[in-house]
Amino acid sequence: MPGGDFHPWFFVIIAAWILVCGLGVVLFRKIVYSAVSMVFCFLGVAGAYALLNAELVAIIQVLVYVGAISVVVLFAIMLTETQGTEYKLFFNRQSVFAAPVAVAAAVVLTVLLVSSEIADVGEESQNPGLYRLSELLFNRYVFPFELVSLVLLGAIIGAIVLARAGGEKQ
Amino acid sequence: MSPLDWWLLLAVLLFCIGGFGVLARRNTILVVMSLELMLNAVNIALVATAQFRAGSPGAGVLFSLFVITLAAAGVTVGLAIVIANYRTKRTVLADRFDEMKG
Numbered sequence: 010m011p012g013g014d015f016h017p018w019f020f021v022i023i024a025a026w027i028l029v030c031g032l033g034v035v036l037f038r039k040i041v042y043s044a045v046s047m048v049f050c051f052l053g054v055a056g057a058y059a060l061l062n063a064e065l066v067a068i069i070q071v072l073v074y075v076g077a078i079s080v081v082v083l084f085a086i087m088l089t090e091t092q093g094t095e096y097k098l099f100f101n102r103q104s105v106f107a108a109p110v111a112v113a114a115a116v117v118l119t120v121l122l123v124s125s126e127i128a129d130v131g132e133e134s135q136n137p138g139l140y141r142l143s144e145l146l147f148n149r150y151v152f153p154f155e156l157v158s159l160v161l162l163g164a165i166i167g168a169i170v171l172a173r174a175g176g177e178k179q
Numbered sequence: 180m181s182p183l184d185w186w187l188l189l190a191v192l193l194f195c196i197g198g199f200g201v202l203a204r205r206n207t208i209l210v211v212m213s214l215e216l217m218l219n220a221v222n223i224a225l226v227a228t229a230q231f232r233a234g235s236p237g238a239g240v241l242f243s244l245f246v247i248t249l250a251a252a253g254v255t256v257g258l259a260i261v262i263a264n265y266r267t268k269r270t271v272l273a274d275r276f277d278e279m280k281g
Contacts, residue, residue: 020185020186024185024189027189027193028189028192028193028196031193031196031197031216032196034196034200034209034212034213034216035196035197035199035200035203035204035209035213035216040206040208040209043209043212044212047212047215047216050216050219051219054219054222054223057186057189057223057226058223058226061186061226061227061230062230063226063229063230063240063243065240065244066222066226066240066243066244066247069244069247070247073247073248073251074215074219074247077251078215078250078251078254081254081255081258082208082211082212082254082258084258085208085258085261085262086208088262088265089208089261089262089265089271103202103203104202104203104204106202107199107202107203108199108203110198110199110202111195111196111198111199111202112195114195114198115191115192115195118191118194118195119188119191122184122187122188122191123180123184127181127183127184127187135229135230135231135232135233135234135236136226136229136230136236136237136239136240137236137237137240141236141237142237142240142241145236145237145241146241146244150238150241153245154245157245157248157249160248160249160252161248161251161252163252164251164252164253164255164256165255167255167256167259168255168256168258168259171256171259171260171262171263172259172262172263
């Protein structure tokens with residue numbers, strides 16, 4: 010069990026939280042319940058980052074996923090909610106094949122994980138602190154940083170173009 | 180099993196849950212949400228590996244930040260496509276988007 014700075018039970022609680030909420034996203038019949046379950050799953054993942062000494066990622070996770078992406082998803086659900094009988098069949102036909110494929114992938118990856126020996130250096134933390142991270146981000150990794158902001162700009166323009174193109178047709 | 184193995188096991192399970200959602204759900208918004216679960220699983224694996232392995236310090240954390248940014252861009256464009264499709268077809272169910280079916 011992972012330990013170090015914290016008690017192993019923290020890992021068990023966080024892992025159970027993440028997995029239960031993740032299953033809720035996939036299995037809830039009402040999509041609004043799935044969205045709320047997704048928010049709790051993202052919060053659990055932020056807790057996992059905090060346990061891994063990556064406090065910057067934990068904060069960004071809460072800001073971006075819990076704050077922004079969940080709101081966008083909830084807006085999309087409210088804009089597109091369809092009433093009626095369509096939701097009775099909430100899995101599609103290939104779910105009969107999808108469930109064994111997902112379980113098989115999980116089993117294969119777990120067996121690989123257990124059988125392989127990923128040499129880890131031990132319990133002490135390797136993740137650097139905030140000061141060192143910012144130094145790296147604006148020196149060594151400044152090119153991907155700028156590139157990713159370009160991608161974000163492209164996504165914003167693309168989303169506006171997509172949303173406007175539908176409106177002009179009507 | 181080492182501590183890293185436990186974290187990677189959590190990532191594997193979350194990834195497969197998300198993969199099942201992508202393959203099995205009919206609602207395209209839920210497909211996007213399951214995709215986000217898969218990206219979160221990859222991020223957990225990245226941060227955990229960076230935590231327990233020496234090497235280039237900070238690379239795992241910084242690349243998980245890049246993944247989060249790209250996930251935000253992806254969910255924006257994906258949901259814009261879903262809403263643009265909803266305008267013309269009045270549905271978000273994946274099996275109704277069958278114009279490209281041969």
